[in-house]
Amino acid sequence: MKKSYQSLEDNSTNNMKQVIYRNLTSKILYLGFILLLTFSTSLSAQEGDPVNGKKVFLANCASCHKLDKVMTGPALRNVEARLAEEHGLDREWINAWIRNSAAVIKSGDPYANKIYNEYNQSPMTALASLTDQDISDVLAYTAQPKPEPVVPTVDPNTNTQGEGGVSNNIILGALAVLFGLLAMALILVKRTLNRFAEAKGIEVPSKKGGDSIWKAFVQNQFLVLVTAIFFLLASGYFAYGYFMQIGVDQGYEPVQPIHYSHRIHAGDNGIDCKYCHSSARVSKTSGIPSLNVCMNCHKSISEVAPATLAEGKEYGVDYNAEIQKLYDAVGWDGTAYTGDSKPVKWIRVHNLPDFAYFNHSQHVTVGGIECQTCHGPVEEMEIMYQDAPLTMGWCINCHRETNVKVKDNAYYTKIHEQLSKKYGVEQLTAAQMGGLECGKCHY
Amino acid sequence: MHINMKIAAKYIVVSILLVSFVSCQKNSRPNYQYMPNMYESVGYETYQESDAFANGVEAQLPAEGTIPRGDFMPFEIDNTTEGYEEAKLNLTSPLDSTQVDYEQGKVLYDIYCAICHGTKGDGNGTLAKKELIIPGSYADKDITTGSIYHTIYYGKNTMGSYANQLSETERWHVVAYVEKLKADLKK
Incomplete structure (x- = not known):
């Protein structure tokens, strides 16, 4: 420990000298300045500005530390007081640790080594550029009491x-x-x-009247015929409608094992579809993201904001409980993977029949078609549902209407020109390029 | 009176039929199919349940040491602090300046990185603005070509691995783009 202090003092005096030689000439002033600095650091210990501290914390510390939750590094609420009370470590130790933790560890400091080993020996980034004032601001920010009233205001x-x-x-x-x-x-x-x-x-006349109308109707053969034809046509219409929608799953909205809200992820947070469905760029299927993709963010996000939680109540969902389901499935105990994972039985929403071929990368990457063109306003869907009918007529209609971007595709220039000439058009549609050939999708 | 009863019975039958039709259309379960054996694949589908494997899923991890065809080179630096330092010092991009595609790098960066790191790399992505994930600016980070690649490959601190979302070449494009962003930030 002593060693570390010495090295720290050496460091600081070195820094000081540089500063001094630039700004001051007199050696007396130099000494006075050192004294002043040493006092001012101890003074500013109480005078940290938590507002600026928050800024510094967010810019430098927050990627690994939270105030109340262990992340990559330990939780930092009241860190200064805790270190002082429990381990007898003062501001100078904290400064040394923040500016160059590796040096403190190397010096053999017992607590530094203990912490280093406790957190998987991942070294803390040396933040040499932080001034004493920055550090005291950050510590003032961490010393703020936990904002309790947030929870009751939500309820x-x-x-x-x-x-x-x-x-x-x-x-x-x-x-x-x-x-x-x-x-x-x-x-x-x-x-x-x-x-x-x-x-x-x-006598109540209505009954008699009813009988006579019915009799009149039965006796009028023309009326009976017309009505019969009408009913036949109507039932044919409805029967046709019913049989045509068999096998069409438009509006299919299964209940998933984990309530995943596309509205929050793709809508509110604006996460790109391809962030999770990355294989849509390069392969036939868009892929159900594996849980490690969820954990890219949910390692840090274990609870939703109170406002989001309140929104969830409208849908009858406790988002925090759903995140917990993810943790259970992936085997995450809050700080590390336990290795005890189990697959999530997601229910597939969009399912083309086996006899139809569809390739995502062809449409997403080559065609540059927005996901929403076929999947509807996913960014507004609290529960994912099938927006399009996914029938053959629907596919073909789009192929007929969509112009293919053939520009800057040097390899196919010749055939594109020939096809344009053949059809006498400026812009080729997918259908004109063979998008209606049976064998394109059925083979 | 007799006929009225009949009519009433007809109405009841029709309404029961209607109700049964309507109630059949439940969105929480898939519709009927004409020939299910033409709709459903005989071969295993990607994420299907299957008795063939011990854990009951069709999707299995490839056997250890398997190498995929195409765009792949084994990455031999470990996921450790030492590995990180080694990559930081020694690892360089296999792409030369003519092969680096900054446009594709930007497209991929905007999909996978910008949500936290921000489109400019200043750490002001949507999630950072909401104080959910706060990565900090590239300008303040001590990163090199090798360390960026190592971080994309294995993840670092709270950042996860992006090895399965980006292919090897794509990763190097993103690395080049991140370096460009860092240079732009330092201007």
């Missing part, structure tokens, strides 16, 4: 939203009861009226 929100849902149900229920009562009242009124009619000896 009332979610509660009121929850109550909103409940009160909606109550209103609907009340309406249903009201209508029921109305219907009952009408029936009762009709009964009493009938009783009055009976009592007064008036």
Whole structure:
């Protein structure tokens, strides 16, 4: 430990000399300046600016440290006080560690080595450029008490939203009861009226009228014929519609084992589709991302923001619990992989029949078609559903309407020119380039 | 009265049929198919369940030491601090200046890196602005060609590995683009 202090002092005086020789000439002033500095560091220990500290923390520390959660490095809430109380380490040790942790470890400092080994011997980046003021600002930021009230402010929100849902149900229920009562009242009124009619000896004419209309209808063969044809056509129409939609899964919206919200990931956070579905760029399938892709971000993000959590309540989902499901599946205990992983049984939404060939890279990379063209507004989907019918007619329609970008494709210039001449068009569509050939998709 | 009963019965039948049709259209399960054995592959599909393997999944990891065809060279530097330092000092790009495609590098960078590191590499990506993942600026990082590649390959600190999302050449394009961003930031 002592060694480390000495080396630190050596360092600092060296730095000091450089500064001094540039700015001051007198040796007395030099000594005075050192004294002043040593005092001012101890003074500024209490005078760190947490606002600036947050900035410095976000720029330099936050990639590995969080305040209340162990990440790559330890949690830093009240780090200065904890180090002082539990390990007797002062500001000078902290400064030395931040500016060059490797040197502190090398000097044989016991606590430095303990921490180094505890965190998988991943060395902390030397932040030599941080000034004393920066460090005290950061420490002031870490010394701020944990903002507790965040959680309670969320709960009332979610509660009121929850109550909103409940009160909606109550209103609907009340309406249903009201209508029921109305219907009952009408029936009762009709009964009493009938009783009055009976009592007064008036025959109710409506029944007779109904019978005679029916008789008139049956006797009129033309009307019967027209009605029969109408019903036949109508039933043919509906039967055709029903049989045509067999095998079409438009709107299919299965419940996935982990509630993954495309709305949050692709919409709110603007993550590119190809970030997760990376094989869509280069292969036939767009691929279901393996869980390590989730963990690229979710190693750091174990909880959603309170506002997002409140949104989740509207959908009846606890996003934090869903992230926990991911951790269970991938075997992540919060700081390291346990090796105990299990596959997630995702349910495939878009599924072309086996007899149709489709290649993602051909459309995404070569054609440059937006994912949304076929998959719909995925960035707005809380639950993923199939937006397009994925029928042959739908495919072909797009091939007929889409112009192929043939520009700057030197290899095919000749055939593109010939085809343009053949069809007498400026812009070739996919269909004109053979996009309707049966063998393109069925073989 | 008799006929009325009949009509009522007809209405009831029709409405039951309608209700049953409507209730059949549940979006949480796939629709019926005409010839399922033409729709569903006889061979294993990519992510299918399968009894053929112990863990019940068709998708298996390749046997150790397997080398894929095409764009692949084994990367022999370890995923350790020493490996990182070694890569930082000695690893250089196999692409020369004419082979580096900055345009593709930018496209890939914008997909995979910019979400945290920001399109300019200043650490101001969407997730960083939300203070979810805070990578810091390339300008402040002590990185070299080799260390960038090592980091993309294995990940570093909270950053994960991008080896499975980017092919080898693509990784080197991204490395070149990151170096360009860092140079631009330092201007």
